[in-house]
Amino acid sequence: MIELVIASRCIQCDKCVQVCPMDVFDAVPGGVPVIARQSDCQTCFMCELYCPADALYVDPDCHGPVPVDEARILATDWPEQYRRDSGWGRARRTHRNESWRMGEIFATAYRILGEERP
Amino acid sequence: MTGQDLELTADVLVIGGGLAATWAALAAAQAGGRVVLVDKGYCGTSGVTATAGVTHWFVPPERHHRAVAERHADAAGLADPQWALRVLRTTWERLPLLDRYYPFPTADGALDRTQNVRGPEYLRAMRGLVHRAGVRILDHHPALELLLHSDGSVAGAAGVRRQAGGRWTVRAGAVVLATGGTAFRSHLLGSRGNTGDGHLMAAEAGAVLSGMEFSNYYTLAPAYSTMARSMSYLFGTYFDADGREIELPAGADRIRILGRAMLRGPVYARLDKAPHWVRRKINVVQPNFLLPFARRGIDPYTDLFPVTLLGEGTIRGVGGLALADEDCQTHVPGLFAAGDVASRENIVGAVSGGGSPNSAWAVSSGTWAGRAAVRHARTVRARTGPVRPAGQAGIRPARHAAPCDAEAVTAMVREELNAYDKNMFRTRQGLLRSADLLEDAWRQISDHLTGSGRQALRARETAALVAMGRWVKAAALHRTESRGMHWRTDHPRTDPAQTRRITVGGLDRVWVDHPRTREEIA
Numbered sequence: 001m002i003e004l005v006i007a008s009r010c011i012q013c014d015k016c017v018q019v020c021p022m023d024v025f026d027a028v029p030g031g032v033p034v035i036a037r038q039s040d041c042q043t044c045f046m047c048e049l050y051c052p053a054d055a056l057y058v059d060p061d062c063h064g065p066v067p068v069d070e071a072r073i074l075a076t077d078w079p080e081q082y083r084r085d086s087g088w089g090r091a092r093r094t095h096r097n098e099s100w101r102m103g104e105i106f107a108t109a110y111r112i113l114g115e116e117r118p
Numbered sequence: 119m120t121g122q123d124l125e126l127t128a129d130v131l132v133i134g135g136g137l138a139a140t141w142a143a144l145a146a147a148q149a150g151g152r153v154v155l156v157d158k159g160y161c162g163t164s165g166v167t168a169t170a171g172v173t174h175w176f177v178p179p180e181r182h183h184r185a186v187a188e189r190h191a192d193a194a195g196l197a198d199p200q201w202a203l204r205v206l207r208t209t210w211e212r213l214p215l216l217d218r219y220y221p222f223p224t225a226d227g228a229l230d231r232t233q234n235v236r237g238p239e240y241l242r243a244m245r246g247l248v249h250r251a252g253v254r255i256l257d258h259h260p261a262l263e264l265l266l267h268s269d270g271s272v273a274g275a276a277g278v279r280r281q282a283g284g285r286w287t288v289r290a291g292a293v294v295l296a297t298g299g300t301a302f303r304s305h306l307l308g309s310r311g312n313t314g315d316g317h318l319m320a321a322e323a324g325a326v327l328s329g330m331e332f333s334n335y336y337t338l339a340p341a342y343s344t345m346a347r348s349m350s351y352l353f354g355t356y357f358d359a360d361g362r363e364i365e366l367p368a369g370a371d372r373i374r375i376l377g378r379a380m381l382r383g384p385v386y387a388r389l390d391k392a393p394h395w396v397r398r399k400i401n402v403v404q405p406n407f408l409l410p411f412a413r414r415g416i417d418p419y420t421d422l423f424p425v426t427l428l429g430e431g432t433i434r435g436v437g438g439l440a441l442a443d444e445d446c447q448t449h450v451p452g453l454f455a456a457g458d459v460a461s462r463e464n465i466v467g468a469v470s471g472g473g474s475p476n477s478a479w480a481v482s483s484g485t486w487a488g489r490a491a492v493r494h495a496r497t498v499r500a501r502t503g504p505v506r507p508a509g510q511a512g513i514r515p516a517r518h519a520a521p522c523d524a525e526a527v528t529a530m531v532r533e534e535l536n537a538y539d540k541n542m543f544r545t546r547q548g549l550l551r552s553a554d555l556l557e558d559a560w561r562q563i564s565d566h567l568t569g570s571g572r573q574a575l576r577a578r579e580t581a582a583l584v585a586m587g588r589w590v591k592a593a594a595l596h597r598t599e600s601r602g603m604h605w606r607t608d609h610p611r612t613d614p615a616q617t618r619r620i621t622v623g624g625l626d627r628v629w630v631d632h633p634r635t636r637e638e639i640a
Contacts (some may be wrong), residue, residue, distance in 0.1 A: 016271040021159030021168075021311055023258055023280055023572075032563055042310035043344045045406055046163040049238055060410035062305045062344045085405035086238065099171055100233035101221040102349060105396050105403065109352035112391050114368040 001041040002058050003068040006079065007032045009055035016047040016056060041093060043084050052089055054080040121283020126254070128154040129495035130488065131275055131288045133261045133316060134296030137172070138167030138457020138480035138487075140244035142294045145488030147251035151495060153488075154288050155253050156277065158260035158297075158311050158575070161245050163580070166433055167297050167477070168241040169308030171404070171507030173234045175206065175478035176213055182206045189475070190571040193467025194602040195617040196329075201464035202446070205475070208482035219243035236405075260575045261287050263509025264293065264319045264453070270533075271451035271498070271624035272323065273505040276572050289505070292452045294487045295320060295439070296480075299432035300586050302535035303528055306337070307344040308427040311581040314432075314586035316459045317439060321506045321585065325439050325448040326623040328461040329587075331593035331604045332436035334429070334541045335470045338387070341424035345408040347473075350400065350407060353392035357422065360381045374605070377427055377538040383618025386422040404427050429536035432586070434472030435509065435603065436462050437593070440621060445490030446483050454487035456480065463619055468602020510562040510625065513574070524580040526560045531583045535590060544594050545608045553591040559584045564626070589622045591620050596620050596630045 005016075010032040017025040017033050021044065026036035032055075035041075037039055043062040048054075057073050059066050062068025073079065130146040132139050135157025143155045156162050177185045186202040213231050216222070220243050222229045249255060261277040265287070274289040297316030301309040307525040317327065337346035338354075356364040356376060364379050366372050379385050397419055400407055411418045432438055439448050439455040441464075446454050462471045465479050468516050510516070534552040535541055563584060568576040597620055599613035600606050 004466070011532055017281075018257065019160045019163050021164040021308075023159065026121075040310075042308065043305075044163070044169040044308050045409060046169060050163070057236070058409075060340070060345070060413050061342045063342065078409075081412065082406055082409060084409075085401045087402075096402060097236060099236045099397060099404065100230065101399060101403050102171075102173065102234040104231070106352070108393060108396065109349065113352060114340070116519055 001038055001043055001062065001065055002035055002047065002056065003065065004057035004070055005032050006055045006057065006070065006074065008068060009053045011053045011055070013052065015050050015052065019050045020047050031044060048079060048082045049086060049088060051083070054083065121279055121561060123284040124279060126154055126286070126288045128152050128288055128290045128294040130154075130292050130294060131156065131290035132294045132296060132488070132492040133275060133458070134165075134298060134459075135159065135257070135481075136241065136296065136298055136457065137167045137244070137477060138459075138484040139294070139296035140241070140248050140457045140492070141481050141484030142296055143214075143248045143253045144244070144251055144489035145485040146294070146492050147248070147253050149492040151492035153253040154256065154290070155248065155274070156256045156259040156261055156286070156288065158315075160257045160260070161248070161255050162241045163238070164311060166306070166308040166312065167480075168237045170239070171234050171237045172477035172591055173474045174209055174213055174231065174234050174481065175474035177206050179207070179210060184255065190467065192557050194469060194612070195467060196602075196619055197467035198461050198464040202464050202477070205465055205478050205482045208485050209478040212481050212485050215247065218241070218244060219246060233377055243378040247354060256286070258282070260577050261315065261319065262574060263513060264323050265289070265505040266323055266508050267501070267505055269502065270324060272453040273501075275319070276507060278571060279532065281574050283332050283571070291498045291501070292454065292491035294454045294456055294491050295459050296456045297459050297482060299435065299438060301429055301431040301433050302583060303532045303589065304429035304431065304536045305344050306430055306433065307346050312433065314582040315578060316455075318578075318582040318585045319454065319508070320439050320448055320450065320453060320510070321623055321625060323450040323453060325450050325453065326439060326621050327589055328440040328619050328621050329463040329593075330432070330437035330589045330622055331555065331620060332463070332468050332602055333432045333590050334544075334605070335434040335472060336377065336427035336429055336542060336605050337429050337434065338352045338425050340375070340410050341384070341426040344428070345410045345635045346428045347404070348409060350389055350392065351387065353389045353396070354387040355390055356425070357386045373427065374542065377542045380427060381538050384424055387425045388420065388422050389418045390420065392419055397570030425547055427538065429541065430472065430536065432459055434470045434476070436466060436468065436471060437590070438462065446487040447490065452498065454491050456483040456487040467606065470603060483579055509578075511560070512567050512577040513548045515564070515566050517565040519568045522562055524567065527563065527580050528583060530555055530559060531587050535587050543605055543607045545606065546595065549591050549595045553588065553595065556584055556591060560588060583627065588628050592628045593620045593622050
C-alpha cells in the first residue's frame with residue numbers, strides 16, 4: 001500500500017491526487033498531499049510512475065499497512081525504480097521500451113517446458 | 119460533501135475509463151457524436167490494462183479464418199466464429215490509430231503491432247486520442263445508476279463527484295457501459311475498482327447476463343502482492359512447505375495443480391528456469407515486475423518466495439452482460455456494453471480470453487458500441503420528458519436506511535468468490551452454501567444500505583459485488599458438468615447436452631436460464 005509522501009522531495013504538483021485511480025490522496029492547500037484513505041490503495045504503483053519528483057513510496061504488501069522508515073527508503077532507489085525502468089521523465093533519453101520481447105520470452109518458456117503453444 | 123452539482127447533456131455517455139471505454143469514446147466522437155466519458159478513477163490509470171500490459175489478437179486478414187478455427191478448437195463449443203472474425207477485422211482496422219502515439223517495434227521494416235503493449239503508455243495515449251477527438255473526460259466521477267425513459271429505454275446516468283463534491287447527471291441519447299469485469303476484490307493488480315457496478319446498473323434496467331459460471335481463472339503472484347503475472351512464472355519451480363517439489367507435467371493444467379497444493383499448505387516458487395538474457399531484460403520488458411521483489415530483498419531467480427493465486431473473476435474469466443445485437447446493444451434499448459463488462463463467450467467460449475482476445479475485444483466492441491451509440495442517439499435526439507433513476511440496492515433501501523457492515527460483506531464476497539475450494543473447485547454443496555451467504559448479504563444490503571458522497575460509491579460497490587457473486591453461483595450451480603474453466607468436482611465430465619450458454623439475471627430473485635426477449639422485458 002501507499003506508505004509515504006516524501007515531503008523533502010514533493011513539489012506539491014498534486015499529480016498523485018489526480019491520477020490515483022482509487023482516490024487515496026487529498027490535496028492540501030500550500031502543503032504536500034496527504035494519504036487520506038490508505039485502506040483504499042490497490043497497490044498498483046501508478047502514483048509512483050506519475051510522480052515527477054520520486055516522492056512517493058508504495059510498499060508491495062497489499063494486505064495492510066506496514067511500518068516504513070523514511071530514512072531507509074531514501075537510501076534506496078525504490079521510489080524512482082518504476083518511473084526509471086519505464087523510461088518516464090529523466091530516463092526518457094536513455095531508456096528502450098522492450099516490452100515487445102514478451103512474445104519471444106513466452107516462446108522460450110514453452111520450449112523449456114516442452115509444450116507447443118500458439 | 120459539499121460542492122457544485124453538474125448537469126450535462128450529450129449524444130453518448132461512456133461509463134468507464136479503461137481500454138474499451140476509450141476505444142468507444144473515440145469511435146463515438148469520430149462518428150460525429152458529442153461524447154462525455156465519466157471514469158470512477160482517472161482515465162489513464164484506471165482498470166486492469168493500465169496497470170499491466172496487453173497483446174492484441176492482431177492477425178493479417180488472409181489468416182483470419184485459420185486464427186479463429188485454431189482458437190475455437192479450444193473454446194469448448196460455446197464461441198461464435200462470425201463474432202470472432204468481426205473482432206479480427208475491426209482490430210486490424212483500428213489498432214493502427216495508435217501508431218503515432220505508441221512506440222510499436224519494427225520488424226522487417228514495418229511496424230509490428232502483434233507484440234505486447236505496455237499498459238500505462240497505452241492508456242496515456244488513449245486518453246490523449248480521446249481528448250483530442252473532443253470528448254469531455256470527467257475523472258473521479260463514478261456512475262451510480264442509470265436514468266430511464268418511461269418506456270424503459272436509457273436516458274443517461276447519474277453519480278457523485280468524489281473529488282469536486284456534489285452529484286453529476288448526464289442526459290444522453292445512448293450510454294456505453296465499459297466498466298470492466300470484476301475480480302471480487304481478490305487483490306489482482308489494478309482490479310480493486312472493478313466491482314461490477316456496470317453490471318448491476320444494467321440489470322436494474324432489465325439487462326441479462328451470460329457465461330457467469332466462467333469466472334474462475336487464476337494468476338500467480340508473490341503471496342503478499344498484487345503483481346499477478348503469467349510469463350515469468352512459466353520459468354518457476356514450485357515447492358510445498360516441506361521443500362518437496364510440486365510436479366507440473368508438460369501440458370497439464372498447472373494452475374489447478376498449484377491450487378490443489380495451496381489448499382494443502384503454503385507454496386513457494388523460484389524462477390530458476392529463466393534464461394540469463396530474460397533476467398537481464400525483465401525490467402525494461404515489464405518495469406513493474408521486480409518492484410515487489412526488490413522491496414523485500416528477494417532475488418526471484420535464486421530465492422524461494424511464497425506465491426498465491428489471485429482470482430481473475432470475470433476479468434480473465436468470460437461472463438458478463440449478454441448482447442442483443444451485433445452493435446453490442448444490451449437488452450435495454452440505447453444501452454451498449456463494451457469490453458470486459460460484456461460476455462466474451464462469442465470470442466473465446468468457455469476458456470479464458472486473457473491476453474490477446476480480451477484486448478482485441480475491447481478495441482472492437484468499443485468501436486462498434488461507440489459508433490452504434492451515435493446512430494441510436496440520432497434516432498432519439500428530440501427526446502425530452504421525465505426520466506426516472508433506476509438505482510435500487512445500495513442507493514434506495516427497500517426498507518429503512520440502517521448501518522451495514524460493508525467491510526464484512528466485502529470480505530465474505532472475497533472469500534466465497536476466490537477461495538480455491540469454493541471457486542476453482544466447485545461442488546453443489548459448496549455453491550449452495552456460498553449462495554446462501556450471498557443471499558443473506560443481499561437482503562441486508564437491499565433493505566438497508568445507502569450512503570452519500572464517497573460513502574455512496576462504497577455502498578453501491580458493495581451491492582454490485584454481492585449481485586455479481588449471486589449470479590456467478592447461480593450459473594455455476596446450473597451447469598452440472600465441467601467445461602472450460604468451470605470445474606465441478608462433483609461433475610468432472612463435459613456433458614455434450616450442455617453445449618449451450620446459461621443466462622442469468624434478476625435482483626430480488628435471481629433467475630437462471632430463462633432468456634427473455636427484449637419485448638418481454640419492455
